Amino acid sequence: MEETDAQIIRLLSADGRMSFTDLGRATGLSTSAVHQRVRRLEARGVVRGYQAKLDHEAVGLGLTAFIAIRAIDPSQPDDSPERLRHLDAIEACYSVAGEESYLLKVRVPSTGALESLLAEIRAVANVSTRSTIVLSTYYENRPIGG
Amino acid sequence: MEETDAQIIRLLSADGRMSFTDLGRATGLSTSAVHQRVRRLEARGVVRGYQAKLDHEAVGLGLTAFIAIRAIDPSQPDDSPERLRHLDAIEACYSVAGEESYLLKVRVPSTGALESLLAEIRAVANVSTRSTIVLSTYYENRPIGG
DNA sequence: TCTGAAATTAACCCTCT
DNA sequence: AGAGGGTTAATTTCAGA
Numbered sequence: 011m012e013e014t015d016a017q018i019i020r021l022l023s024a025d026g027r028m029s030f031t032d033l034g035r036a037t038g039l040s041t042s043a044v045h046q047r048v049r050r051l052e053a054r055g056v057v058r059g060y061q062a063k064l065d066h067e068a069v070g071l072g073l074t075a076f077i078a079i080r081a082i083d084p085s086q087p088d089d090s091p092e093r094l095r096h097l098d099a100i101e102a103c104y105s106v107a108g109e110e111s112y113l114l115k116v117r118v119p120s121t122g123a124l125e126s127l128l129a130e131i132r133a134v135a136n137v138s139t140r141s142t143i144v145l146s147t148y149y150e151n152r153p154i155g156g
Numbered sequence: 157m158e159e160t161d162a163q164i165i166r167l168l169s170a171d172g173r174m175s176f177t178d179l180g181r182a183t184g185l186s187t188s189a190v191h192q193r194v195r196r197l198e199a200r201g202v203v204r205g206y207q208a209k210l211d212h213e214a215v216g217l218g219l220t221a222f223i224a225i226r227a228i229d230p231s232q233p234d235d236s237p238e239r240l241r242h243l244d245a246i247e248a249c250y251s252v253a254g255e256e257s258y259l260l261k262v263r264v265p266s267t268g269a270l271e272s273l274l275a276e277i278r279a280v281a282n283v284s285t286r287s288t289i290v291l292s293t294y295y296e297n298r299p300i301g302g
Numbered sequence: 303t304c305t306g307a308a309a310t311t312a313a314c315c316c317t318c319t
Numbered sequence: 320a321g322a323g324g325g326t327t328a329a330t331t332t333c334a335g336a
Contacts, residue, residue: 016215019208019210019215022207022208023207023208023210024207025205025206025207026172026173026205026206026207026208027172027173027206029328029329029330030329030330030331031328031329031330039303039304039305040304040305040306041305041306041329041330041331042304042305042306042330042331042332042333043303043304043305045330045331046303046304047303054214055211055214056210056211056214056215057208057209057210057211058208058209058210058211059171059172059208059209060171060172060173060206060207060208060209061168061169061170061171061172061206061207061208061209061297061299062165062168062169062172062203062204062205062206062207063203063204063205063206063207064165064169064202064203064204064300065201065202065203065204066300068200068201068202069162069165069202069300071300074250076222076252076259091294091295095294095295098298098300098301098302099301100295100298101296101297101298102293102295102296102297102298103293103294103295103296104220104290104291104292104293104294104296105290105291105292105294106222106288106289106290106291107288107289107291108288108289113222113288113290117300142252142253142254142259143252143253143254144250144251144252144259145250145251145252145253146250146251147248147249147250148237148241148249148250148251149237149241149246149248149249150247150248150249150250151207151247151248151297152244152246152247152248153207154210154212154215154217154244154263155244155245156244175311175312175313176312176313176314177311177312177313185320185321185322186321186322186323187312187313187314187322187323188313188314188315188316188321188322188323189320189321189322191313191314192320192321193320
């Protein structure tokens with residue numbers, strides 16, 4: 011990865027709405043050159059899209075939790091990520107090394123909603139769950155380092 | 157939270173670079189009306205910024221891990237999040253309920269880098285660590301549901 | 303790959319409702 | 320709060336180096 015592309019990526023990681031004009035100024039390139047580079051990074055899949063960072067509390071999703079899951083029947087094929095994909099409370103799904111096989115990050119409005127989500131996860135994926143409740147978020151989704 | 161604002165938030169959560177013109181079309185409002193609403197959401201802190209979603213592998217940060225940390229000396233004031241803030245491999249820091257007090261999400265290039273990061277975390281914050289390595293990411297930072 | 307210029311479209315600000 | 324209009328600025332495409 012070239013230094014100019016790396017710089018563009020750092021800038022867009024910190025401000026996803028930065029204009030091509032400003033990106034050009036920051037990198038010392040013309041507007042059309044950065045435009046070309048950003049489009050190429052998007053086409054290659056290095057930049058996968060853009061997203062607003064939200065105050066989840068204000069949006070009514072004030073409860074965040076991490077849910078580690080473990081298959082109950084190890085002989086069954088384990089396609090939990092696909093089985094759980096439709097649950098839009100699940101913001102992220104990772105397969106992990108360790109005692110459990112997957113780790114989910116979820117956002118819900120309340121403990122009641124978390125309770126029903128857990129029931130649904132267990133039913134849909136035939137897994138046991140271990141939840142870790144987030145008490146407060148100090149920082150999150152920080153831009154990549156520079 | 158009003159339905160129109162909620163809709164704008166969902167749209168910007170899915171596409172942070174969506175134009176005010178398109179937001180207007182999608183919500184049935186004029187360009188200037190959505191413009192006004194988005195600026196208000198930003199001013200209130202509901203929208204905290206915008207960010208490019210990256211392929212971290214392509215950017216040279218192919219190793220993701222979750223690190224749960226626990227204070228070694230419970231009599232010391234526990235300001236780990238501030239002590240660790242300067243480490244830009246740490247993408248997120250949560251305080252959590254459970255056996256450990258904080259959960260970090262980190263991105264590094266290699267296991268070697270993870271090893272030195274762990275050493276630094278333990279030294280800087282005087283904590284013990286328990287790491288969970290991410291093997292693969294099925295989905296992540298999905299837009300909020302609707 | 304870059305620049306520079308031209309054409310199109312969007313952002314932004316203001317006023318009126 | 321929103322619509323409409325006018326000005327400024329950005330995006331996008333293209334020719335040329």
